[in-house]
Amino acid sequence: MSDRQTQILEAAVRVIAQDGVRGLRIEKVATAAGVSTALIYYHFKDRRGVVLAALAHIDHRAACYTDRTCAGADARRQVEEVLLLELQETEEVRENSIAWGELRASAVFNTDLREPLRVSTRSWTDYIESLIRQAQKENSVPAGVDAADAAERLTALVEGLSERWLSGSITLDRARRLLSGAVAAELG
Amino acid sequence: MSDRQTQILEAAVRVIAQDGVRGLRIEKVATAAGVSTALIYYHFKDRRGVVLAALAHIDHRAACYTDRTCAGADARRQVEEVLLLELQETEEVRENSIAWGELRASAVFNTDLREPLRVSTRSWTDYIESLIRQAQKENSVPAGVDAADAAERLTALVEGLSERWLSGSITLDRARRLLSGAVAAELG
Numbered sequence: 127m128s129d130r131q132t133q134i135l136e137a138a139v140r141v142i143a144q145d146g147v148r149g150l151r152i153e154k155v156a157t158a159a160g161v162s163t164a165l166i167y168y169h170f171k172d173r174r175g176v177v178l179a180a181l182a183h184i185d186h187r188a189a190c191y192t193d194r195t196c197a198g199a200d201a202r203r204q205v206e207e208v209l210l211l212e213l214q215e216t217e218e219v220r221e222n223s224i225a226w227g228e229l230r231a232s233a234v235f236n237t238d239l240r241e242p243l244r245v246s247t248r249s250w251t252d253y254i255e256s257l258i259r260q261a262q263k264e265n266s267v268p269a270g271v272d273a274a275d276a277a278e279r280l281t282a283l284v285e286g287l288s289e290r291w292l293s294g295s296i297t298l299d300r301a302r303r304l305l306s307g308a309v310a311a312e313l314g
Numbered sequence: 315m316s317d318r319q320t321q322i323l324e325a326a327v328r329v330i331a332q333d334g335v336r337g338l339r340i341e342k343v344a345t346a347a348g349v350s351t352a353l354i355y356y357h358f359k360d361r362r363g364v365v366l367a368a369l370a371h372i373d374h375r376a377a378c379y380t381d382r383t384c385a386g387a388d389a390r391r392q393v394e395e396v397l398l399l400e401l402q403e404t405e406e407v408r409e410n411s412i413a414w415g416e417l418r419a420s421a422v423f424n425t426d427l428r429e430p431l432r433v434s435t436r437s438w439t440d441y442i443e444s445l446i447r448q449a450q451k452e453n454s455v456p457a458g459v460d461a462a463d464a465a466e467r468l469t470a471l472v473e474g475l476s477e478r479w480l481s482g483s484i485t486l487d488r489a490r491r492l493l494s495g496a497v498a499a500e501l502g
């Protein structure tokens with residue numbers, strides 16, 4: 127991906143986090159990215175192309191902040207740290223979380239988004255599941271824990287807590303403590 | 315609340331579940347309810363009044379299907395049954411869940427909705443917390459379980475799983491099994 131494409135997708139995620147995905151206008155993304163609408167159509171074809179590429183970009187950003195933070199920790203700690211990374215008061219994470227929640231909420235109405243979102247969700251839960259299995263090999267998580275179930279529940283809980291945080295029902299600090307408690311309840 | 319008001323709110327929830335809350339038009343609610351827009355303005359003042367009353371109506375409907383199902387069961391079973399009621403393939407529950415998720419997602423952008431949503435969320439988690447405390451008195455849940463934390467996590471997980479189900483990332487059956495597993499992990 128070129129720098130220019132990355133710049134457009136950064137702007138698209140920012141616009142989705144500000145206005146929601148349903149109000150997304152290519153003109154607004156162009157203004158936010160400082161490029162012409164023609165360039166956006168050239169790279170991403172249409173509005174749908176921008177939204178799908180923005181979803182992939184959100185995944186990519188999340189993978190980046192995960193890699194930066196967690197290299198070297200043992201697998202049991204990594205599970206908790208990787209999940210807690212989604213609940214942070216930084217502009218990047220807040221933007222990512224809002225945009226992800228918006229794509230999830232939009233997919234309830236827009237069937238077009240469902241398959242790419244399902245694949246992204248699957249890849250996230252598979253990653254957490256692989257960390258749990260690694261922790262089981264390292265004997266820091268009991269062998270009896272169902273890694274697939276625990277991974278799917280923990281990531282779904284992150285989404286639930288994230289939406290409560292972003293919609294003002296709970297504080298970020300409370301969301302993080304609840305998530306740490308869930309890791310303890312799930313992984314022993 | 316008069317029958318006519320109930321009829322308008324049933325229609326409002328249905329319209330939110332079909333189109334989302336951000337596209338909600340009073341004209342559409344009027345058509346769905348078979349009443350005039352003037353009557354809706356008379357009872358609910360404006361669009362905001364309709365949305366807030368619809369939120370309260372969603373709570374009321376959820377309380378009704380809860381009461382119908384759970385009377386008589388012991389408290390430990392009630393926790394699981396009440397939570398599973400939110401994950402069901404009936405038109406009423408699907409509509410309620412979609413509308414609730416939409417209000418949650420909209421509150422990320424619309425600060426107006428946050429306080430009523432926070433209060434509704436609080437009242438739901440308080441109810442689950444009271445059931446867990448009751449189960450602790452009945453010795454079906456260990457005294458060491460933090461009832462407030464467990465209640466907040468389980469209800470946030472219901473929201474997370476519900477959105478995954480409604481957006482097509484997991485099946486309803488899988489969502490229900492994951493939720494039952496969470497109750498077991500949280501309550502021992």
